[in-house]
Amino acid sequence: MSRLKRIALNQHGVQPLGGGHALCQGCGAPSIVRTVLSSIDTPVIVVNATGCLEVATSRYPITAWNVPWIHTAFENTAAVASGVEAAYKALKRRGTLPGGDKEVTIVAFGGDGGTYDIGIQALSGALERGHRFLYVCYDNGAYMNTGIQRSGATPYGADTTTSPVGSVSLGKMQQRKDLTAIAAAHHVPFVGQSSGARWQDLSSKVERAVAMDGPAFLNVMSDCPLGWGHEPRVGLDVMRAAQDSLFWPLFEIVNGEYKLSYRPRKVIPVTDFLKMQRRFAHLFKPGGEAMLEAIQQQVEADWSRLLKLCGEPVKELPVVKPAEETEEAEAVGAVA
């Protein structure tokens, strides 16, 4: 059976995350969740951090979840998953698992706020202790649930409600945190970076991740039409542009070995990715040139470093032509 058919039919006979949720049109999170959970052969248990995914799927008295699911708070999802995994181990050892001795896969979901920032301690602890679970960060680069506040994952130069653009400000003035590298520094069996627009990549990484006897971490780019400022219908295009511009490369680290997952046939300038989103629109006005240049340089430097880590030849990058006008951005769906 093809991978797509398998995901569409899914492993569990029911859609793990069903209809009736209240996530925005075009949000990357639900398709990421469905791709992840439907790529796992065993029954799954989901642990969810506070955030968009959680509030939009669990409003009492209804639920959008057709698999066992637990939420407790914002910063502790990896710790709750640790407890669920410890319970599984204890009951399996004692032969008292409800419904008999069967394999399950524990999957934690958190947004970038709940993972990069407030949840990083619990994540680090759980990775260090070696619990067997998969942590998936759906990274849309800001606290979207509370109204687009900047997080440690917000890209340099992005306009958010707490790094607003103003007469003396060009948005967020700090670089984003490299959480994938931080996770990798725990020397866990599997760390990967994927994208909500690359379901095949995501699905195959999930298969490899959950086969590991230990913790696995996946950092998955998710678009947010509201926070990024694009039409819902172009979400996949924006995320694909993040890969083709090298802004968000896809790779995995299996037992310490880096492997590049995707090398664009044609590298596009990072401005092609940025101009699709209102959060970067100010950079295309007079005064934003230096920042655009800095972002391009950073992306290239990060890519070269990644290629070296992956043992890939570092080729000369194509000459980048900065975008000439912002009208083009609107044509592909940036919200004015």
Added chain:
Amino acid sequence: MAVKTQEGAQLLTGGEAVAYAMAQIDPDVFPVYPITPQTPIIQTFAKLVANGKATTEIVNVESEHSAMSATIGSALAGARSMTATSSQGLALMAEMVYIAAGMRTPIVMAVGNRALSAPLNIHCDHSDSMMIRDSGVIQLFAESVQEAYDLMVMATRIAEHPDVMLPVLVCQDGFTLTHSEEPLVLTPDEVVKDFAGEYKVPLPLLDVEEVTTKGIFALQDYYTELRYQMNAAMEAAETVIADVFDEYSPLVDRPFGLLEEYELEGAEKVVFLMGSTAGTIKDVVDALRSEGQKVGLLRLISYRPFPAEAIRGALASAQEVIVLDRSDAPGAVPSLHAEMAAALYGSNVKLRAHVFGLGGRELVPDEARAIFAGEAPTHVALRS
């Protein structure tokens, strides 16, 4: 040291005693983070597990916040789960203590009570427990090592009762009990095991056939009702605690109650407090009684639920009650004082209150005499 199952007392610290109770119950999961003075509990328990006396899955987490988070996760997954903490640890996990109660998680936590910072202090008072007084957890306070042990043995039955389903905290005074050896009698292993029984939680997460959504989001339309149910569970707990005490008492031939009445017969002045200081007060009551003074002690074991009606009944013939709070409440009155005032509202019993024992300061017999005599300052033993 092996767990003795035969009769006869042995010397153990309060920390060791609750660890022995835990080993006898042998919970499935114990996520925990070290903090003074809780450490004797977790070290003793770890050693018992290392020697095969219990087969619990210990999860050495990276903070108390994660300790309580993991305990909630494992308990709702379907595993009997316990943890232990003190002071700053309880403060750090306070968010999750509220959530444990709100999610109706039947966990048991051993607490070695210790003052909250600042200034930093490692010794006993009850300010840590008071910080989470309205969280919806049951809090039982021991006077002695024996009582800490017995409460720990009984705690799972209270927490896991279908009418309750709330966390139970077994509180003992830091250092005064956690680190001090007292003679106690351990209940035989098989009696404890039988008494604790099997852990059952409705719709465990690990049951992948009966799918459940736990930790829901409830707004104006349902939040009040769900919180009201938690209130009802706490009210039901008062009966459940009494029933569990009554069931355990004949097994060990020791009495248990939500309150202890000491020399209340004809007592005109009654001290009201919680914890190990009751020992000192009992000595002073004995001395004053022998001098002909009509004094007594009413000791509170069940701080939450607060047995207001029983307290009012116990004080029916008293003329004055003297509340001793081992915590302060800047800008207001401390918890026991406030609870007692509410319990006595409309009665003729006079109410006096003192704060004592902050940060481990001892309350000595002479000060207890001054308290009964009405000669002690509001903050007992305050230096000028």
